[in-house]
Amino acid sequence: MLDKVTRDIPSGLARGVKQVIKGAETSDGAGVNLTRYIASPELDMFDPFLLLDAFRSDNPDDYIAGFPPHPHRGFETVTYLLEGNMRHKDSAGHEGLIRSGGVQWMTAGSGIEHSEMPEQEQGLLYGFQLWVNLPASQKMATPRYQEFEPVEIPIEKRLGGVDIKVIAGMTLEGTCGAVTDIAAAPIYFDVTIPAETKFHEIIPQGHNAFVYVIEGPLYIHGENRTTAVASNSMALLDNGERLELSSDDTARFLLIAGRPFNEPVARYGPFVMNSEEEIQQAFSDYRSGHFGHIKK
Ligand code: FE
Secondary structure (H helix, E strand, C coil): CCCCCCCCCCCCCECCEEEEECCEEEEECCCEEEEEEECCCCCCCECCEEEEEEEEECCHHHCCCCEEEEEEECEEEEEEEEECCEEEEECCCCEEEECCCCEEEEECCCCEEEEEEECCCCCCEEEEEEEEECCHHHCCCCCEEEEECHHHCCEEECCCCCEEEEEECECCCCCECCECCCCCCCEEEEEEECCCCCEEEECCCCCEEEEEEEECCEEEECCCCEEEECCCCEEEECCCCEEEEECCCCEEEEEEEECCCCCCCEEECCEEECCHHHHHHHHHHHHCCCCCCCCC
16 A cells, blocks of 8 residues: 555746856854855845855864854744864753754754754864744744654665655655654755756645755746746745656755745844834843753
8 A cells, every 4th residue: 555645747837047146155153164055145034044054174164163152033943064063052951963964953942052062073074054043932932853864764665766855845756854843834955866867746736946956957847938047046936736857867955845934023143023122122032041051
C-alpha cells in the first residue's frame, strides 16, 4: 500500500521571480563574517521572514568568535547547517549540538538568552540562520525548541532523481516535514535536482516564498518569463499557485515560504515586537533579569 499520495503535476499560475537578492557582506556576533540577504540594504524584510544570513568559510578567523550570550524575544530563529557543528546553550538550561545536516527551530517567544558557538576550530562551517516572525498572539509564548539530527529529517526521493529534505511543510507528494506547529505555516525544503530535470511544487497561495540557490544556476519558469538565478543568490517569487524549476547541471537550493502576518513590526536588534513600547519593555525585562542568564 502506498503510504503517500502522488499528485499530478499541478496546474495554475506559475510563480516567477520578483527580485534577485545578492546579499551583503557583514559581520555579527563577536565577529562572524557572513552574507546577509534579508535585513540587508536590498531587502528589509519579507513577511513573515525578518532576516536571512548565510555563513560559509573554512577560515576559522571568519567564525571562531561565534555568537556569545545575547537575548531574543518575539520571533523564531532557524539554524540549518550544511557543514560543521554549532553548540547552543540558553538561560533555561537547554543545551544542544547542531550537527552538519541538522536543524534547530527555536521559538524564542517571551525570551531567552542564548549563545551559539562553533564546535570546531578548523574546517568548513556552512549554514543558514533564518528569522521567522511570530504573530502578536504568540510573541510572549513559552520558548520552545524543535531540534533534529540529519537522520531524523524526512527525505522524499522522486522519480527522475529529485531529492527533497523536508525540514518543514508538506511536499507535492505528501511528505511532511520534521518541524511542525509553527504559526507561519512554513515550507523549508533543501532540494537537489539532477541535470535537465524539472522540479514542480505547490506553494500555498498568499505565502511569501523565496529560493536560495546553493548550487546553480537554476532556472525559475514563471508564467511569462524564465529567470536564471546564480549560486549564492536568493530569488523572491511572485504570488501564484505553483513553482516550476530546472537546471542544466545538478543544482541544489532551499525553497522557503511562509504565511505573512501583515502586522506592524517594531524591531531593535534581537527583539521583534509590534510596537516601540513593547521593544522598550523587552529591554527593561532583559536588564532586570526576566530572561535569566546562561550558566557558564
Ligand atoms: Fe541568537
